[in-house]
Amino acid sequence: MNAALVDAFEVQRPRLRRLAYRMLGSVSEAEDAVQDAWLRWTRAAEKVDDPAAWLVRATTRLCIDRLRRAKAEREAYRGPWLPEPLIEPLTDDPVEKAEEVSVAFLLALERLSPLERAVFLLHDVFDQDYAQVAQTLDRTEAAVRQLASRARAHVQDARPRFTVDEHRAKELAEAFMIAAAEADYGRLASLLTEDAIMVTDGGGKRKAALRVMVGRDDIIGLFQGIRWRAGFPEQGSFEAVRVNGYPGLLLHLPDGPETIAFEPGEDGRIAAIYAMRNPEKLGHVV
Missing domain, CATH: 1.20.140.160 (PhyR, sigma-like (SL) domain)
Structure with a gap:
């Protein structure tokens, strides 16, 4: 050719x-x-x-x-x-x-x-x-x-309604990670809208919730359960990135990478959390 x-x-x-x-x-x-x-x-x-x-x-x-x-x-x-x-x-x-x-x-x-x-x-x-x-x-x-x-x-209703600038996106992602790591559930709750959802995709390959968490209390309950069972987080590092256009985190954990995307909602709080843990969907992540 x-x-x-x-x-x-x-x-x-x-x-x-x-x-x-x-x-x-x-x-x-x-x-x-x-x-x-x-x-x-x-x-x-x-x-x-x-x-x-x-x-x-x-x-x-x-x-x-x-x-x-x-x-x-x-x-x-x-x-x-x-x-x-x-x-x-x-x-x-x-x-x-x-x-x-x-x-x-x-x-x-x-x-x-x-x-x-x-x-x-x-x-x-x-x-x-x-x-x-x-x-x-x-x-x-x-x-x-x-x-x-x-x-x-x-x-028609699926396109993002709220956006955040680079500085606020980094703040939001890091504040969430720190609150979760320190088990500061009050601070964690303050970052979420009341009707926030959380979706975790493990694909049956890594531990993940098998249903969508709906509402702030449901999400906090999930983190409390994780902390009670295994501690949180695993030792590793994280960096603030954009994940599918959202503010997010790329976590480097002992059992492999993970990404977390935060969909912004009203007042700069988090309306949805999307966590990818399936290793088959993270092969392109370094």
């Missing part, structure tokens, strides 16, 4: 990776889908007039196939399911827009069919017009519009 065709793919790679991650909720699977798109590109590139459109179409269809194959696996998943964490340095200018990669938004996308998910992302997130989306998915424009309407009804 000549250099021009290789360059044409590499120019599109970041966009394809962003699309695939939002489709699949997995960093590793997104990379695999983009790699599969590359393999198809090596066989078809010389006949393609519009590389960008062709590559988006190929990546979207590959992701739809992966979602359909993963349906049974997702249904049999042990405990709550969370997307693989997308980790960025804690800055005021993140690469990824929080409203497009937030855990709540990706969980809302999980309720969509693969086709609804593709239509919504291509049109509402990646700004393709309905005619382009219809061509990508080999559907009529009318069918695509209907799919988009259904998808919006599911995800």
